[in-house]
Amino acid sequence: MTHPMVRLAACLLLLACALLGSCTAPVADKNATAAPQPEKSQPLPKVLLIGDSISQGYRAIVVTELEDEANVTRIPGNGEWTGTGVKKIDDWLGDNDWDVIHFNFGLWDMYGWPYYDEDRSPQAYAQRLEQIVARLKQTDATLIWATTTPPCADNEVSMRDRFKKPGVVTAEVEKQYLDAAERVMRRHKIQINDLNALVRDDIDTLHTGPDNVHFTGKGNTLLGKQVAEAIRLAIKRRGAR
Numbered sequence: 340m341t342h343p344m345v346r347l348a349a350c351l352l353l354l355a356c357a358l359l360g361s362c363t364a365p366v367a368d369k370n371a372t373a374a375p376q377p378e379k380s381q382p383l384p385k386v387l388l389i390g391d392s393i394s395q396g397y398r399a400i401v402v403t404e405l406e407d408e409a410n411v412t413r414i415p416g417n418g419e420w421t422g423t424g425v426k427k428i429d430d431w432l433g434d435n436d437w438d439v440i441h442f443n444f445g446l447w448d449m450y451g452w453p454y455y456d457e458d459r460s461p462q463a464y465a466q467r468l469e470q471i472v473a474r475l476k477q478t479d480a481t482l483i484w485a486t487t488t489p490p491c492a493d494n495e496v497s498m499r500d501r502f503k504k505p506g507v508v509t510a511e512v513e514k515q516y517l518d519a520a521e522r523v524m525r526r527h528k529i530q531i532n533d534l535n536a537l538v539r540d541d542i543d544t545l546h547t548g549p550d551n552v553h554f555t556g557k558g559n560t561l562l563g564k565q566v567a568e569a570i571r572l573a574i575k576r577r578g579a580r
Contacts, residue, residue, distance in 0.1 A: 383407075383408065383409050383410045384408075384409045384410070384438035384439065384574050384577070385409070385410050385412070385435055385436065385437050385438050385439075386405070386409045386410065386411045386412065386437070386438065386439045386440075386441065386570055386574075387412055387413070387414070387431070387432070387435070387437045387439070387440045387441070387442075387480070388401065388411065388412070388413040388414065388441050388442075388566075389413075389414050389418050389424070389431060389440065389441070389442035389443070390413075390414075390418050390441075390442060390443040390444070390485065391417050391418050391419060391443070391444070391446055391447055392417055392553065393443070393446065393488055393552070393553070393554070393562070394413060394418070394443065394485075395413070395417070396553060396554050396558075396559040396562070397554075397559045397560075397562040397563035397566060398411075398413045398563070399563070400559060400560055400562070400563020400564060400566075400567065401563045401566050401567045401570070403563075404563065404564060404567030404568075404571075405567050405570060405571065408571065408574070409438075409439070409570065409571075409574060411570075412435075414427075414431045418431075418443075418444065419444075419447045419454075420444060420447035420448045420451075420454050420457075420459065421444045421447075421448055421464055421467035421468055421471065422454060422457060422467060423447075424444050424467065424471045425467050425470050425471060428471055428474045428475070429474070432474070432475075432478060436478075436479065437478055437479075437480040438480055438481065438574065438577060439480055439481045439482075439483065439570050439573045439574060439577075440475055440478065440480045440481070440482050440483070441483040441485060441532070441566060441569065441570055442471075442475070442482070442483070442484060442485065443484065443485040443486070443487060443534075444464075444467075444468065444471070444487075445464075445486075445487025445488075445516055445517075445520065446487055446488070446490065446552055448464045448516060449487070449490060449508045449512065449513065449516055450490070450495055450498055450506060450508060450552075451498075451502075451504070452497060452498065452502060453502070455498075455502060455504050461515040461516050461518075461519040462519070464516060464519055464520070465519040465520070465522065465523055468519075468520060468523045469523055472523060472524075472527050472529065476527065481530070481573040481574075481576070481577055482527075482529045482530065483529070483530045483531075483532050483569055483570065483573060484520065484524045484529050484530065484531050484532065485532045485534050485566065486517060486520070486521075486531060486532070486533045486534050486535040486536070487513075487516065487517065487520070487534075487535060488534050488535055488538055488552070488554075488562070489513065489535060489538065489539055489542045490507075490508035490513055490552060491546055491548070491549060491550055491551055491552050492542075492543065492546075492549045492550075493507070493549040493550040494506045494507050494550060495507070495508075495550055495551070495552065496548075496550040496551055499550070506550075517535065530569070530573065532565065532566065532569040534562055534565065534566070537561065537562065537565055538554075538558060538561065538562065544557075545557060545558035545561070546558070
């Protein structure tokens with residue numbers, strides 16, 4: 340006959356097991372698979388925009404278009420002419436490992452503005468572009484050259500009112516600069532984003548005025564979307580390498 344105290348102890352043990360769920364340690368299921376771990380997100384590609392105030396105008400569009408696809412940075416201030424590019428290119432590149440660099444110089448070389456008296460000939464322009472391209476090629480970035488957008492139809496306002504200099508760039512002179520840049524880029528097998536062709540036919544309505552090289556909101560949107568698409572394709576090609 341079981342002693343009453345033993346029966347009491349057994350009852351208390353059963354009660355404790357019921358409350359705790361089990362009196363035995365759980366046995367691992369050898370067939371069970373571990374819970375999937377979230378994949379570590381890859382850092383977004385780094386994109387650098389180099390250019391004058393035209394690129395300032397379309398920068399925000401590019402950033403918006405490439406949101407969640409790339410980290411887009413633009414150089415501080417105005418990239419001005421090729422002479423400024425030669426001097427500042429190292430500072431602009433910094434220590435970053437850029438994936439794509441989209442760049443342009445041209446309007447400042449054509450018009451001059453404060454550099455009017457410098458050697459801005461198409462030949463000198465091409466030589467300075469060669470220096471800039473040589474430095475850019477030292478990076479591992481995919482390079483995209485943006486062709487220079489068209490000059491304005493009339494005497495450019497800053498050249499006329501501020502610098503008191505002639506401010507008309509003829510179609511013939513413009514072509515000399517466009518051709519000089521294209522030769523440099525073709526020689527180095529650099530991708531060309533033809534912004535000039537994009538806006539040329541509607542330039543009278545896309546410029547803010549006949550004496551101004553800058554673009555309306557519609558013009559900036561048009562430019563920004565094409566720049567973003569060129570960068571997007573470059574990133575895809577890099578991923579396929």
